[in-house]
Amino acid sequence: MLIETLPAVFQMDEILHALRDHIVGLNCGRWDYIFSYIKTLKNYPDRVLPDRQAVTMDKPFLNAYSRLLIKTCHKRGAFAMGGMAAFIPSKDEEHNNQVLNKVKADKSLEANNGHDGTWIAHPGLADTAMAVFNDILGSRKNQLEVMREQDAPITADQLLALVMVNAPKKVCAPTFAWLCSTSKRGSLATAVCRFMA
Incomplete structure (x- = not known):
């Protein structure tokens, strides 16, 4: 199930419990989550986000969202899926290399955080995404053992953090x-x- 709204990120335990007989895992629906962040906080001028290309998963509020999803899912034995790489391969070699490097960086962050898998917008990115996850997961099929116990509790302030660029x-x-x-x-x-x- 996609966790793609700001309110849902605060209710992941409840969502997993309510769907416990049917759910396999939760997914970081990052693009809709960013939209929900904008929509929910629209009356707070200090929460205006910079342009889309500057709002990447390494920003504190998105990284906290990713880590909390992993921690919540794995605590309940559910899979934590990374967000969609919304890139399309290019026929221009230089541009395509830039796209593939962005996908590699994005998927490396997800796999290193503890996500069990990911998804992509185009089948031309599958080999790149799989290579990153295979490199980090090795022979493991998932990362359910990654409990994010080293993390301090993730707070509402972290999930609502300002984006500075x-x-x-x-x-x-x-x-x-x-x-x-x-x-x-x-x-x-x-x-x-x-x-x-």
Whole structure:
């Protein structure tokens, strides 16, 4: 089952319990989760996220989400699946290498965190994703033994953490233009102005 909303991340134990006779595991539905974060926290100008390419799974709030999902699933004997690599291979060799490197980095983070598997947006990425998981898992079929016990308890503050990036001003320009054209009160645009300053 996809955990793709901000409220659901706080209810994973309850979801696993309610579906205990039917569930196999939970999945980090990261793109919808990011959207839910934006939608849920839309009235908080300090929670405006930077452009999509800067919001990667190594950001504290997304990494906490991943680790909590693993910890919760494995404690209950359920599989913890990593999020979708939303990349498409390119016919241009240089661009394709960039895509494959992003997929490798993303899947390495997932496998090292303790995810049991992952999913991809295109079959052309399967070999890359499988190679990363095979390298980290070795002969193991899953990582149910990874309990994330070394983690301090993951708090609501971590799951709601601000995203700080060192992005050039031009990266935020499309977001800023969109906010200026759609924000009724201008609070989101103001937040982006502060971000860009």
